[in-house]
Amino acid sequence: MVDWEVKCAERTHYMTRSAIREILKLTQRPDIISFAGGLPAPELFPVDRVREAADLVLTERGTEALQYSASEGVAELRDLIAERMSRRGVQVTRDNILIVNGAQQGIELIGQVLLDEGDSLVVEDPTYMGMLQAWRPYNLCYHTVPTDHDGLDIDALREVLKAHPKLLYLVPNFQNPQGVTLSLERRRQLIALLDEFDGLVVEDNPYGELRFGGEDLPSLYEIDAEYSGKRALDGRVIYLGTFSKILAPGVRVGWIAAPMAIMEKLVQAKQAADLHSSPLTQLIVSATARDGFLDKHILTLREVYRDRRDVMMDAIATYFPEDVHFVKPEGGLFLMVHAPKHLDMTALFKVALDHKVAYVPGADFYVGGAAAGGHTFRLNFSNARPAMIEEGIKRLGAMLKDVLVPQYMP
């Protein structure tokens, strides 16, 4: 018999299965209304358009789509991305773009290229769980920065930057899990601080195009370019984008946009990881997106998701107890509820299932785990239809009121 535990590498001791994915398995009973997943609304997938695109690609360019191809990605898709990223004046070129299998692989590759074991990393607290999971093998030292309704606390950021951390990881728009957006003023302050401390930031932006109203804020790479006067992607920002939330996750197409000087190492890491992403899915994405289709599709997503957020807001106002708090998200898929501190939302998850409703307990989004965020939970509003959202929030509100009542007993 092989003793696999002995055979495993040291780093596997830090590796864990995604807590969310385990939770999702429990929420798939048809009687449960689930706000747990981070799933886009499947009824909005442009299935017909994708089918036509697949047919076109395999008819006109079948052998190209099925053969080995470039590690950097398919040229026309990289051009499409570069064009979209250049729309507000910063020149992003094909050479800045590396196609990856969803932004998650971008996180993985950036880690391989930049992180040594024991390095220090600055993160929002709470932060994106998939990043924590991907980088766990590096046994990083985390500097957490608290957030409010305008995102990251800049004074706290200045303090941690004094320790010269290797990297800052940030979801500036409609953050997962909190739904919070970093304000324009703080974006400018952040870039100035990075310049002062010779810092780097990974700008993970899966939700940025899903804004429900008001003006889009400039990306960190744009503010960085403005700050340095370069008008090119050649500064302190490595950007992560994905088609998962604006088209469909199943194609597994995302990208890293990075300064040319670091592209060579990222491409090497991509080659080692899986040679290259599928040219078939890349060409399908490109053929689906083109001729303005993607931009129009995004407008639809914004509308539908805005309605669902509004339904959830109204239902929370109606059904939740008063002593819960959250930031109203201006876009994206999520919000995070802070219940009274004595509530253990991880333990209450099973109670919620009894009420036939599900959320993701917040603890695992916090570097400090349950001690820091045991009283929080994340709600997704993109996946369920409005009537279901209202009913689910009603169930969850009843559960919360149930467990909170004893606190007010004499």
Place this chain on the structure above:
Amino acid sequence: MVDWEVKCAERTHYMTRSAIREILKLTQRPDIISFAGGLPAPELFPVDRVREAADLVLTERGTEALQYSASEGVAELRDLIAERMSRRGVQVTRDNILIVNGAQQGIELIGQVLLDEGDSLVVEDPTYMGMLQAWRPYNLCYHTVPTDHDGLDIDALREVLKAHPKLLYLVPNFQNPQGVTLSLERRRQLIALLDEFDGLVVEDNPYGELRFGGEDLPSLYEIDAEYSGKRALDGRVIYLGTFSKILAPGVRVGWIAAPMAIMEKLVQAKQAADLHSSPLTQLIVSATARDGFLDKHILTLREVYRDRRDVMMDAIATYFPEDVHFVKPEGGLFLMVHAPKHLDMTALFKVALDHKVAYVPGADFYVGGAAAGGHTFRLNFSNARPAMIEEGIKRLGAMLKDVLVPQYMP
């Protein structure tokens, strides 16, 4: 300005770009006949079948194909693979199978789960370059084992196993780059040795189904099961398979087949790497392969590639100088030529381009680099049509005779 070299992780110093991929860029002039790539014949891709499969999948299961899905892979594809791997009596189940983006990602994930920095690894010499590249960041200690026409030298293997290396990596069928196949007797000896020394082997088998004649040899996982009497995939072998050579590389679908006890860690590594492989391409592969199509398609590939190998053999006999050596491959895509030791086939690559023919210099396949394999070169016979193969070998033979002549001058 950011000094990226200072920012990069230590491991990036060991990372390199694939030498082959760099070479391929030089061989894309239309006047050059290239034996350099490892490309399947694109004219044999079943493009129509894939297009019909894509249409069917997107018509009948569009939202499933485009949504997030399981990290382990799509159930029906895992079943199809398990069924094919069980055909000779060893019970392989869905739970043994993890879908990955081509076998290259399998190599990457196995490395993450099993290799600590500085670990020792046993490899054939020469060995698969993509493995060397993927695992370079671990700064491994290599034990090389020489090969002959029956594969790995078993006596030499016994010697290196005494040092208790972490892992053995092997391409037992029609090895890349040499085209050599490990004999049945040596397979049995190898498994017995692994058992004696409590060793593990990665059986990388991209070409195994492309045999040109004679009986297929049992896989190492089959011999291991027979040896232990278990009739299950639960021993010392981690198997890597891929659809790249038997269907099409562009779908990027491969798999790891491993004992259940190590699957959990492999799945965790897969989640961290990119969440999961594309359900769209997985479902397309499954719909393409089913109803016996894949088996029939493989028969076609065997025939065409056998003809091309034969044409290359005949041309080599006609046009090459006498003092070159190689093992005639019984399948797969490659053979490796050993020229006289004083020839530097890396330096001669440019001379070959002047003769409008290309190969891959062998040095990078050797752990010892040019000192060990500078006089070797790899030839691919799957990608070029027969007339081109003959003409290319003629050109290469002329070049070799040119550079060898001075040796015979008084």
